[in-house]
Amino acid sequence: xxxxxxxxxxxxxxxxxxxxxxxxxxxxxxxxxxxxxxxxxxxxxxxxxxxxxxxxxxxxxxxxxxxxxxxxxxxxxxxxxxxxxxxxxxxxxxxxxxxxxxxxxxxxxxxxxxxx
Numbered sequence: 001x002x003x004x005x006x007x008x009x010x011x012x013x014x015x016x017x018x019x020x021x022x023x024x025x026x027x028x029x030x031x032x033x034x035x036x037x038x039x040x041x042x043x044x045x046x047x048x049x050x051x052x053x054x055x056x057x058x059x060x061x062x063x064x065x066x067x068x069x070x071x072x073x074x075x076x077x078x079x080x081x082x083x084x085x086x087x088x089x090x091x092x093x094x095x096x097x098x099x100x101x102x103x104x105x106x107x108x109x110x111x112x113x114x115x116x
Contacts, residue, residue, distance in 0.1 A: 037102045041097060055109060
């Protein structure tokens with residue numbers, strides 16, 4: 001199995017790659033794959049990830065556990081899209097894991113305000 005990368009205390013991730021297929025973009029690869037960056041992320045129980053803004057789109061599918069994002073409760077097998085410019089936090093009391101697929105390369109940035 002691939003090694004987990006600690007993102008911050010209580011969060012770890014595995015970046016998913018397919019041998020021989022690299023995302024397209026300015027650094028080459030297969031352009032038809034676009035700039036998709038999939039990862040499997042695990043949150044420990046009680047973790048709160050602060051409010052952040054998505055520069056590019058992100059898709060999140062809950063694998064196990066329950067999460068809240070400030071707008072809704074997300075449970076196993078639920079899929080949510082966070083479009084560019086959207087903001088949310090992420091919290092879990094149970095702990096759990098999810099698959100995320102990010103588009104583009106910009107990622108997220110911290111937000112110093114509460115959710116609307």
